[in-house]
Amino acid sequence: MHCSRIRTALSARLDGEEPPPGLTPGRLDDHLAGCRDCRQWEVRARALAAGLGRAAAHPEDDPAAADALLARLRAAAAGPGASGAGTGGKRAG
Template identity: 75%
Template structure:
């Protein structure tokens, strides 16, 4: 199973959406159990979702807090990395 397909499904699950056709929760969880790269991506996506939920719950917070959140979102260490078009998906394994 391609990690990019798994990550799309994980994103959908985090958003409360249906899984893509042909992918079951059991298969998704099975892939996560065996793929450290997707587990790492999922943890980062969960953390980002939690931060966004907290920020949305407190719209009265000052501008500095919003600017700090945006700065964290822009940093590569916080955002889950997308799979770039045209790159090989190694299924969570290093190429080479």
């Protein structure tokens, strides 16, 4: 089972869409149980989905949130190897 297919299915599940044929929730969970990379990917995807949901629900609530969200999306798109360069920053809130 390829991780890319698993992640496609995980993304669909997060969006409330039907998973690709043959990829049942049980199979996804099976793969997640044995694949640390995909578990971390799902955690990031969930966080992004939650952030997107908040931003979409209250776009004018916090204009700065959109910039922060974009930055996070770029970091996520760059992959796990891109993180860790900056140190010393603490999350406020």
